[in-house]
Amino acid sequence: MSTTSTKLSVSDLDASYGDHQVLHSIDMDIPAKEVTALIGPSGCGKSTYLRCLNRMHELTTAATVNGTVQLDGADIYHDDIDPVLLRRHIGMVFQKPAPFPTWSIADNVLAGLKLTGGVPDNADEIVEKALKGAALWEEVKDKLDKPGTSLSGGQQQRLCIARAITVEPDVLLMDEPCSAIDPVATARVENLIHELGENYTIVVVTHNMQQAARISDKTAFLMMGELVEFDETSKLFSNPSKQETEDYITGKFG
Template identity: 60%
Template sequence: MTENIKIRAGKLNLQYGQKHALRDIDLDIEKNRVTALIGPSGCGKSTFLRCLNRMNDLIDSARIQGRVEIDGTDIYGKDVDPVLLRRKVGMIFQKSNPFPKSIYENIAYGPRIHGVKDKRTLDQIVEKSLRGAALWDEVKDDLAKSGLALSGGQQQRLCIARAIAVDPEVLLMDEPASALDPIATAKIEELIWQLKENYTIVIVTHSMHQASRVSDTTAFFYMGEMVETGPTQKIFTSPSQKRTEDYITGRFG
């Protein structure tokens, strides 16, 4: 079992100034599975997600204690380069954020940064990534069009394509479908199912239906603590904690 663990958080604490945003989080995330983080807003699930690729480093007042291991390496270790870490751990944001450049340039941005200069290699990466994000058939004829000209759902898939273009191992998704209509959401969810063959996916969602549809494992966060984790099926049918049950059944949050 342990060789299947991709990410392991141990006694992870995070404080913003006086605010204790995460308390003693212990969580194992399995390889090539979809793990959903659920909980009421402000419970720390997004904050936890951002700890996994050290995006919280950008906030001056954030202080982090504890360990996060990816493939057995503590990513908060002294000799870890957060820039290289983020290449390995990609992220998709709540609000789709394509660069104000062409579709092609959006995808090529990451590979270029990492030193790919050859035009044909770039072309291949762009096609592969767009196919991977199930967007190729829709945009293959106008790759020069601005990424901002796409619809909301397409923009989000463009961001996914952009993330997988740098060949990461983990994809972090922060409520990727919260701003989309049901049809676009369904497409994204379908895509997530396909992506888990190649990537380990951690998704934050406030929709319990979404969590039950896409995830293998679910972790419930409440007030900065990780209350319960287990197979999605079990969490949604027979949670062991009272708080989880209250949340699942819609008594709060």
């Protein structure tokens, strides 16, 4: 069980919006090909932290980052790294399913390739593979030319996951991927996350603690911009080491 290697190694990471520091020296080794969940109260910095992992944070006005994040040992904040290219290695799925409204289902799946240059000749194959990977193929194979937004919320979210895996990233970051969809769709997406965890390193932000417990191998608890506890999910939810963690997950919010 302890044979997993580290995919993302975060050390002494600070992040701010202007004068407001939201993350305080986070140290964390995110294991490869496992699902890592980030939990914590609103405003604890978990989404900001996620966005630091593929350099989306710096797109926000006045946002700054200090510290290092290593992807397979290479610092992603090094001067030589192009953040645009980095994001093809570290994909992201957002809270609200956001298929491109003017694009068909197939085009949405290919979005990463279309946006960044070209669609190869075997586009149909890629679409099928990605949609199968996102457990959506059977539901949409007969209407690939329909708009992506014609799908239900849960299907849209899986479409967005398909879109994210089309560019074959190493890591998938998910920012509250189930918070805008119904329980059945949530179950489908959770199942998908679990399956994708076999082949991808996944980091999921969720404000649903039960969800974190269901889908993740490891869980990190953040509070007020600090990493309070990071441990095996089963350990953290049955016997957390820190009183703050215990109080938060059992629902004692002071």
